[in-house]
Amino acid sequence: MTSKMVLLMALTMILSGDVLAWGVQTGGGTIDVEDVRWIGSHGTVMSGLLYVPPGATPEDPAPGILAVHGYINTRETQDGFAIELARRGFVVLAMDQTGHGYSDPPAFANGFGGPDGLAYLRSLAFVDADNIGLEGHSMGGWAVLLAAAGAPEAYRSVVIEGSSTGTSGAPDASEDFPRNLAVVFSKYDEFSDLMWGSPVAGQVPESDKLKAVFGTTDPVEVGRVYGSIEDGTARVFYQPPVTHPGDHFSRQAIGHAIHWFQRTLEGSEELPPEDQVWYWKEAGTLLALAGMILLFFPLARILLSTPFFSELAGAPPPSKGTGGPGWWLSAVVFAALPAATLFPLKELGSLVPASTVFPQAVTTQVMVWALGVGLVSLVMGGLWHGVTGRKVGATLDDYGLTWDGAFVWRRIGKSALLALLLAGAAYLTLVLSARLFTTDYRIWVFAVKPLSPLHLRISLSYLIPFIGFFLIYGVVLFAQLRGDREPWREMLLTAALSTAGFLGLIAYQYTPLFLGGTLAMPSEALWSIIAFQFVPLMGIVGLLTAFFHRATGHVYVGGFLSGILVTWIVVASQATHVGF
Numbered sequence: 001m002t003s004k005m006v007l008l009m010a011l012t013m014i015l016s017g018d019v020l021a022w023g024v025q026t027g028g029g030t031i032d033v034e035d036v037r038w039i040g041s042h043g044t045v046m047s048g049l050l051y052v053p054p055g056a057t058p059e060d061p062a063p064g065i066l067a068v069h070g071y072i073n074t075r076e077t078q079d080g081f082a083i084e085l086a087r088r089g090f091v092v093l094a095m096d097q098t099g100h101g102y103s104d105p106p107a108f109a110n111g112f113g114g115p116d117g118l119a120y121l122r123s124l125a126f127v128d129a130d131n132i133g134l135e136g137h138s139m140g141g142w143a144v145l146l147a148a149a150g151a152p153e154a155y156r157s158v159v160i161e162g163s164s165t166g167t168s169g170a171p172d173a174s175e176d177f178p179r180n181l182a183v184v185f186s187k188y189d190e191f192s193d194l195m196w197g198s199p200v201a202g203q204v205p206e207s208d209k210l211k212a213v214f215g216t217t218d219p220v221e222v223g224r225v226y227g228s229i230e231d232g233t234a235r236v237f238y239q240p241p242v243t244h245p246g247d248h249f250s251r252q253a254i255g256h257a258i259h260w261f262q263r264t265l266e267g268s269e270e271l272p273p274e275d276q277v278w279y280w281k282e283a284g285t286l287l288a289l290a291g292m293i294l295l296f297f298p299l300a301r302i303l304l305s306t307p308f309f310s311e312l313a314g315a316p317p318p319s320k321g322t323g324g325p326g327w328w329l330s331a332v333v334f335a336a337l338p339a340a341t342l343f344p345l346k347e348l349g350s351l352v353p354a355s356t357v358f359p360q361a362v363t364t365q366v367m368v369w370a371l372g373v374g375l376v377s378l379v380m381g382g383l384w385h386g387v388t389g390r391k392v393g394a395t396l397d398d399y400g401l402t403w404d405g406a407f408v409w410r411r412i413g414k415s416a417l418l419a420l421l422l423a424g425a426a427y428l429t430l431v432l433s434a435r436l437f438t439t440d441y442r443i444w445v446f447a448v449k450p451l452s453p454l455h456l457r458i459s460l461s462y463l464i465p466f467i468g469f470f471l472i473y474g475v476v477l478f479a480q481l482r483g484d485r486e487p488w489r490e491m492l493l494t495a496a497l498s499t500a501g502f503l504g505l506i507a508y509q510y511t512p513l514f515l516g517g518t519l520a521m522p523s524e525a526l527w528s529i530i531a532f533q534f535v536p537l538m539g540i541v542g543l544l545t546a547f548f549h550r551a552t553g554h555v556y557v558g559g560f561l562s563g564i565l566v567t568w569i570v571v572a573s574q575a576t577h578v579g580f
Contacts, residue, residue, distance in 0.1 A: 003297075003298040003299075003301040003302050004298070004302070005298075006294065006297065006298035007295065007298035007299060007302070009291075009294065010291045010292070010294040010295040010298065011291065011295070011429075012291070013287055013288065013290055013291030013294065014287075014288045014291035014292060014295070014429050014433065016284075016287060016288075016291075017283075017284040017285060017286070017287030017288030017289070017290075017291060017441075018284065018288055018433045018436070018437040018439060019284070019437070020280060020281070020283065020284030020287065021281045021284030021285050021288070021437060021439045022284075022437040022438070022439060023284075024083060024277055024278065024280045024281035024284065025051075025079065025082075025083050025281050025438070025439070027053075027086070027087055030053070030054045031051055031052065031053050031054065031086050031087070032050075032051075032052040033049060033050070033051055033052075033438045034049070034050045034052070034438075035047075035049060035434075035438055036048050036049070036050045036093075037102075038116075038120045040098075040110060040113065040116030040117075040119075040120070041110040041115070041116055042109075042110065044098060044103070044104045044109065044110060044113075044116065045103065045104045046095060046096070046098075046103045046104070046113055046116050046117065046120070047075065047095065047096040047101055047102035047103045048075055048093050048094055048095035048096060048117065048120075049075050049076070049082065049093075049094045049095075049438070050091070050092070050093050050094075050124075051082050051083070051085075051086035051090075051091065051092040051093075051094070052086075052091055052126065053086050053087070053088075053089050053090065053091065055089070056089075056091050056126040056127070057126050058125040058126055061125070061126050061127055061128040061129075061131075062089055062090065062091050062126060062127065062128060062267060063089070063090050063091070063127075063128050063131040063132065063133070063261075063265045063266065063267045063268060064090065064091045064092070064093070064121050064122070064124070064127040064128065064129075064131070064132045064133070065081075065082075065085050065090045065091070065092045065093070065132070065133045065134070065135055065261065066093050066095065066114070066117050066118050066121050066132070066133075066134050066135065066136075066144060066147065067081050067082055067085075067092055067093065067094045067095070067135045067136070067140075068094075068095055068097060068112070068113070068114055068117065068134075068135070068136040068137070068140030068141075068143045068144055069094075069096075069097065069100070069136075069137055069138075069140050070136075070137045070138025070139045070140050070141075070162070070163075071107075071138060071139040071526075071575065072100070072362055072530075072573070072574055072575050073100070073137075073445065073573075074096055074100055074101035074447065074449065074573065075094045075095055075096045075101050076094070076439075076440060076442060076447060076449075077137070077248055077445065077447075078094040078135075078137070078140075078248070079094070079278060079281055079282075080248055080249070080254045080276075080278040080279075080282075081094075081135055081254055081257055082094045083277070083278040083281060084254055084258055084276055084277075084278055085257075085258065085261065087269075087271060087277070088258065088262065088268045088269045088270075088271050089267060089268045089269045090133075090261065090265075090268060091121070091124065091126065091127050093117060093120065093121045095113060095117040096113070097112045097113045097114075097139070097140065097143060097575075098110050098112060098113040099575045099576045099577060100575050100576075101449075102452050104579070104580075105359070105454075105575075105576035105577065105578060105579050105580065106576065106577050106578055106579045107575040107576060107577050108577075109579070111143060111146035111147065111150065112139060112140070112142060112143035112146065113143060114134075114136070114140075114142075114143030114144050114145075114146050114147035115146060115147045115150045115151065117143075117147065118132070118134070118144075118147040118148075118150075118151060118154055118155065119151070122154055128266075128267065129154070130156075131156060131265055131266055131267060132154065132155045132156060132265075133155065133156060133157045133158065133159070133261045133264065133265050134147060134148055134155050134157070134158045134159070134178075135158070135159040135160075135161070135257055135261075136159075136160055136161070136163060137160075137161040137162055137163065137247055137248070138161070138162045138163050138191070138244065139163070139168070140163070141160035141161065141162070141163020141164065141170070142163060142167065142168055142169060142170035144158060144160070145158070145160070145163075145165060145170045145171055145178060146169070146170060146171065148171075148177070148178045148179070149171040149177070149178075152177070152179075155179065156179060156180060156232070156264055156265055157179060157180035157181070157182070157234075157260065157261065157264035157265060158178045158179065158180065158181045158182070159181075159182040159184060159256070159257045159260050159261065160181070160182070160183055160184070161184040161185075161247045161253060161257065162184070162185060162186060162189050162191065162195070162244045162247050163183075163185075163195060164183075164185075164194075164195035164196055164209070165178070165213055166209070167194065167195055173212070173213040175215065175233065176232065176233060179232040179233075180229055180232055180233075180234045180260075180264045181213070181234070181235050181236075182235075182236045182237075182238065182256065182257070182260040183210070183213070183235075183236070183237045183238070184238045184239075184240065184247065184253055184256050184257065185201070185204050185237070185238075185239060186201065186239065186240050186241070186242045186243060186244065186246060186247060186250075186253065187201055187202050187239050187240065187241045187242070188201055188202075188241065188242060188243045188246070188510075188513055188514060189201040189204075189243060189244045190243060190244045190513070190519055190522075190525035190526075190528060190529065191244055191525050192204055193518075193522065194525075196209050196210050197209045198210075199518050199522065200516070200517060200518060201513075202239075202516060204239070205219045205220040205221070205222065205237060205239070206219045206220075210237070213235065214226050214235045214237070215227070215235070220237045221237070222237055222238060222239050223236065223237070223238065224236065224237075229263060229264055234264070236260065238252075238253075238256040240252035240253045240256065243510075243513075243529075244525075244529065245444070245445050245529050245532070248444065248445070249279075249282075249444050251274070251276050251279075254276060254278065255273035255274055255276065256273075258273040259273045281439075282442075282443060282444070284439070285439060285440065285441055285442045285443065286442070286443040288433060288439075288441045289441035289442065289443060289448060291429075292426050292429060292430065292441055292448065293540055293543070295425065295426055295429065296422050296426065296544060296547075296561070297547055299422060299425055300418070300422060300547070300548070300551060300557075301551070303418060303421065303422075304418075304551060304552070308414070309414060309418055311411060311414070312411060312414055312415060312418065312552050312554075312557065313551065313552060314552060314553040314554075315550070315553055316400065316478070316482070316549060316550065316553040316554075317397060317398055317553070318484070319398075319482045319483055319484055320392045320393065320394045320398050326388075327480075327481065327483075330384075330480045330481055331481060331497055333380070334476065334477065334480070334481060334497055335497045335498075335500040335501040335504075336501045336504070337373060337376065337377070337501070338369075338373050338501055338502070338534075338538075339501030339502045339504060339505040339531075339534075340501065340505075341369065341372060341373055341376070342369055342502075342505065342527065342531065342534075343521070343524050343527060345365075345368055345369040345372040345373070346365040346366070346368065346369050346527060348368050348372065349364050349365030349366070349367065349368030349369060350365055352364050352365075352368065354577040354578050355578060356578055356580065357461050358461055358462070359458055359461075359576050359577055359578035359580075360458060360462075360571065360574045360575060360576050360577065361575070361577050362530070362574050362575065363458075363462055363570050363571055363574045364462075366570060367462055367465050367466065370465060370466060370469035371465055371468075371469065373469065374468060374469045374472040374473070377472050377473070377476045378472055378476075380476075381472075381475065381476045381479060381480070384479070384480060385479070394479065398479065399475050399478065399479045399555075400474060400475060400478055400549060400553065400554040400555040400556075401475065401554070401555065403554075411554075411556075412556055415552070415554070415556035415557045415560055416556070416560045418557050418560075419556075419557050419560035419561035419564060420560075420564065422561055423561060423564045423565060423568070426565075427450070427568070430448060430449075430450055431450055434450050443536070444532075445529070445532060445533060446532070446533050446536045446537070447569075447572075447573050448568075448569055448572075449569075449572040449573060450572065451568060451571065451572050452572075454576070454580060455571050455572050457580075458571050458576065459567050459568065459571045462567050462570070462571060463563060463564065463567045466562075466563040466566050466567045467559060467560055467562075467563030467564070468563075469563070470541065470545070470558070470559040470560075470562035470563045470566070471555055471556070471559035471560075471563075473541075473545065473559070473562075474545050474549065474555030474558050474559050475555055477494065477497075477545065478549055478555065481497070482549070487546075487547070487550045490546045490550060491542070491543050491546040491547055493546075494542040494543070494545060494546035495538075495539045495540075495542035495543050495546075496542070497542065498538040498539060498541060498542035498545075499534075499535050499538050499539045499542070502531050502534045502535050502538065503535060505528075505531055506528070506531055506532065506535075508520050509521065509524070509528045509531075510528070537566060537569065537570075540565070541562045541565075541566065544558050544561055544562055544565075545558040545559070545562060546558075548561070
């Protein structure tokens with residue numbers, strides 16, 4: 001198959017995914033999905049996706065739902081809830097918390113943005129201001145509870161998913177607050193101790209804190225309605241069999257929210273809660289994401305065949321890497337080192353205070369982890385070269401760094417330019433997708449989003465460290481582990497080695513949780529969830545690194561492109577903790 005045919009296939013995948021995602025979230029064009037901005041407290045610019053179903057007019061206002069995501073997520077994470085509630089006639093505002101997505105930083109400010117979201121939703125003429133529900137996941141649950149406390153007459157019911165009352169600034173529950181509360185807390189939620197004081201998530205119904213919210217001394221019964229919906233004192237508890245982030249990808253968790261709002265708000269369509277289509281939107285955005293990744297390969301082949309970039313094209317020299325048992329030992333170390341150091345090195349990163357230079361706490365921790373792994377890899381690679389590489393005559397040419405023993409800066413510069421053009425082409429498809437179809441590229445908690453102007457500025461701080469890491473990654477990988485395999489086998493093997501350690505870490509953490517206990521390291525709940533995102537991220541990096549090493553014989557294009565791509569994806573998806 002020619003490069004032009006593969007390029008056409010990639011673009012077709014992107015367009016097909018966009019059309020599918022748009023069709024699902026708009027109900028075939030009947031629901032208007034708008035990217036909105038408004039001014040909140042202290043002049044903060046807030047962002048959200050507004051879902052307006054047909055028939056919602058100033059003359060016939062519809063019930064409204066404020067939907068708020070959790071920490072280090074964005075408004076699109078609530079798509080499943082928003083799509084299904086809009087299908088049932090609710091106007092839904094899926095907002096970005098302060099410091100998240102496209103809402104102004106800093107994170108955690110102004111009640112996480114919840115009160116501002118509720119005020120904006122109530123200001124819309126086509127929303128029934130006396131018929132509003134609040135839904136929030138994790139930290140988003142605290143946001144909607146603060147919104148409810150600040151405007152006690154401005155809502156009628158609440159659903160908190162993977163969240164709790166009386167935690168991290170969220171108000172405590174009382175006999176009449178919050179009004180008509182549904183608690184959806186999953187059987188394998190990683191934050192059960194933080195939220196409800198129960199180390200084992202499956203035992204949350206027996207926790208004293210939850211029993212106090214429900215006004216009972218007995219374990220809370222799943223699905224039983226306590227109190228009175230008419231009086232606003234109703235309480236109900238649901239326990240879907242998923243994890244904390246699994247609430248976003250669970251028909252049961254989403255169905256519970258639908259059911260509660262249909263019972264407590266007026267004017268919705270009686271479409272059964274189990275009638276759901278949101279997962280087809282996820283299929284569409286996943287198809288578009290796959291298309292964007294595929295786009296890199298044919299476009300690179302086409303550009304490398306042009307006169308300007310042709311001097312970069314070339315096969316790598318025959319491998320002088322480790323063989324036999326030594327290869328397997330090197331492979332295990334290569335796969336295990338990044339995952340084994342994730343938790344301790346991110347703790348070191350937490351010592352770096354948030355500033356205007358490094359304003360995203362989690363991104364800074366990832367950066368420190370990358371620098372630490374890079375440094376250890378350099379040391380280990382140097383030792384390998386001294387002990388083994390030198391004996392087989394390995395040089396910097398064999399490691400993909402030089403051309404005939406020399407650093408050719410013109411070619412390194414062209415490598416950077418090629419990487420920038422490839423990233424720019426992929427970014428252009430994403431911007432067009434966002435403008436034309438109001439969607440991005442994602443699957444579950446992994447998302448590729450357009451950068452805001454502030455994100456672009458922030459990216460410049462993190463770009464060089466990430467590029468440095470991926471250049472080292474390429475050198476170490478192909479100094480020791482490169483073989484004489486077919487290119488596609490090399491790509492798959494590199495992707496597997498790059499993700500295996502993180503898959504192992506996830507399995508180690510979650511096996512005891514799924515057996516009815518806790519995470520293997522309960523204190524690392526947040527970073528266990530973050531580890532899931534390393535799997536697709538490093539898988540993509542592995543594919544790109546192997547492809548460009550085979551296509552150019554050097555590490556530069558793959559390292560530059562990986563650094564740009566990872567910086568873009570991480571910065572656009574993370575919380576910003578410093579105001580600008």
